[in-house]
Amino acid sequence: MTVKPKFWGLLLLILLGSIPPSDAASTPVDPKVLHIINRLSFGPRPGDVQRVESLGVERYIQEQLSPESIPEPQSLTSQLKQLNTLYLNPVELSEHGTTNLPGQKPTPLERKAANKWAKQVLDESVQGRLLEATSSPR
Numbered sequence: 330m331t332v333k334p335k336f337w338g339l340l341l342l343i344l345l346g347s348i349p350p351s352d353a354a355s356t357p358v359d360p361k362v363l364h365i366i367n368r369l370s371f372g373p374r375p376g377d378v379q380r381v382e383s384l385g386v387e388r389y390i391q392e393q394l395s396p397e398s399i400p401e402p403q404s405l406t407s408q409l410k411q412l413n414t415l416y417l418n419p420v421e422l423s424e425h426g427t428t429n430l431p432g433q434k435p436t437p438l439e440r441k442a443a444n445k446w447a448k449q450v451l452d453e454s455v456q457g458r459l460l461e462a463t464s465s466p467r
Contacts, residue, residue: 361386369393371462396467405464412453422450 362381366373369390381389392399409415414422425446435443461467 365389374463393467399467401465401467405460408460408464409457412457414450414453415457 358378359382362378363373365386366377366381370377370393384392417425
């Protein structure tokens with residue numbers, strides 16, 4: 330199944346949780362709190378508004394400016410650990426599967442393997458970024 334370009338924006342909004350639940354309109358939300366959450370994150374997730382209200386806007390801003398102080402959920406950490414290419418340095422990423430000497434052309438099989446590796450790196454990078462955007466409190 331392919332997603333048509335006109336639906337990508339809607340799909341992205343749904344994935345990132347920016348579409349509020351139907352009962353969110355019944356609860357009054359301080360516009361300042363909502364503004365801060367929208368500016369410092371990908372929009373409010375369930376519980377974010379209450380969290381910012383309990384912390385206070387200034388403390389929330391300071392917390393977001395030093396994300397290393399915010400613990401990552403264990404479920405997110407375990408999902409990210411499954412994406413092996415995220416933990417490779419640039420040299421390891423570029424040398425993966427390389428057996429050719431400099432100036433030597435790769436064989437079609439080597440080219441195919443290199444393309445497969447590049448796709449895996451890209452896919453895991455996108456998947457990791459989406460996981461962090463949707464599941465991390467940072």
